[in-house]
Amino acid sequence: MNVHFIAIGGSAMHNLAIALSRKGDKVTGSDDEIFEPSKSRLDKEGILPVKIGWDTANIHDQLDAVIVGMHARADNPELLKAKEMNLPIFSYPEYIYEKSKDKKRVVIGGSHGKTTTTSMLLHAVKSLGKNVDYMVGAQLEGYDCMVKLSDQADTIVLEGDEYLSSPLDRRPKFHLYAPHVAMISGIAWDHINVFPTFDNYVEQFEIFTQKIMPNGVLVYNSEDEEVRKIGEAKSLNYRAQAYATPSYTSVAGGSILHFEGKDYPLQIFGAHNLQNLMGAMYLAQEMGISNSAFLTAMSDFTGAGKRLEKVYENQNFVMFKDFAHSPSKLKATTKAVKEQFAERKVIACMELHTFSSLKKEFLPQYKGAMTAADKAIVYFNHDVVAHKKLEPISKEDVLNAFGGDVEVFTSSEAVINALQMEDMKNAALLMMSSGNFDGVDYLKLANDLVG
The missing domain is CATH 3.90.190.20 (Mur ligase, C-terminal domain)
Structure with missing residues (x-):
């Protein structure tokens, strides 16, 4: 594949660019500003744009796909030329979905906690030797790229952001993933420049659940009032699995989790973290991982990058x-x-x-x-x-x-x-x-x- 990224310097965009380049695709990109660590990481992979700025010469008929980041504007000259040439244009989430249509999609949504929950799930998966694809919004310890798209993995774990997909696509990103297993960790009004009222914001999560595939699963935080309303609403399309903060004891260096008659030592602390852990456990359960195996694997998890x-x-x-x-x-x-x-x-x-x-x-x-x-x-x-x-x-x-x-x-x-x-x-x-x-x-x- 020959893929061009408009606004390649974004946090998610540059990770996808690196993942595709490593997969063997020919990747080019452009941006009007690229900051660290994106700049150094793109340079190391040999895909850092030679010059800063937009150039319509980047758009040509040999391109198989043009991926547009949220940082680009609707009047971007490269985007306008790509549209004029009728090239295949994707937003970031559209492209992720396109490459995971034949996989089981596990999507973690929520105003807060989604990066931590995604990180927890990936930590357990890695510890237990399972092969999955993924996309997560923060740099995690032990990973040098936060996107993986392969031909081998039959499952992909996606952090589901509710922000807009691209300048051309005003749908929230997580509306595009069509999950088989979905999670909502919490709802607290955010992005008010896009969602001007709280009701309008909550509606995006309701729509998210409507995108769950037939016979799918919704894992939801029953301690969040707005999430509970959505989780308890009856649906013929999916079954719902509630979770809540477990019993635990705070100790020096972390916590002791008490679950089903067993104690599990953890390095994380705080009710919110333990609540996220329960959500991740039920997601893992839907991926064939037992509760005991998951909680044991979490003993050396220290947290997601920049999250406590x-x-x-x-x-x-x-x-x-x-x-x-x-x-x-x-x-x-x-x-x-x-x-x-x-x-x-x-x-x-x-x-x-x-x-x-x-x-x-x-x-x-x-x-x-x-x-x-x-x-x-x-x-x-x-x-x-x-x-x-x-x-x-x-x-x-x-x-x-x-x-x-x-x-x-x-x-x-x-x-x-x-x-x-x-x-x-x-x-x-x-x-x-x-x-x-x-x-x-x-x-x-x-x-x-x-x-």
């Missing part, structure tokens, strides 16, 4: 970074760290970075999201707000939205200074963002704080 990822630890101090940005994930992550380190001062630091989180109408959703922390800091950058063409917000807007129990800063330097003023002995620091606090080096920060 431990940056530094000594006897008196531990630091984590986490992708948390939505109110529900912020609350669950902060609570998990406080539960695990109950005897320590927990300092939670969060950057408002996404479109939704910086929108003034959405801010009240964060009410009480960080109350589990002993000290809570919220940071936002006025320039990022302006770049996203949003109405300006003030420190007072943020303070009032969170409930007044946080300190608010508008410069990352001020955040670092505030952290350096804290006594970090017997403390746990949690840095949460879908950004990076303006490029902070987390390991250097940790060393500076304890130095």
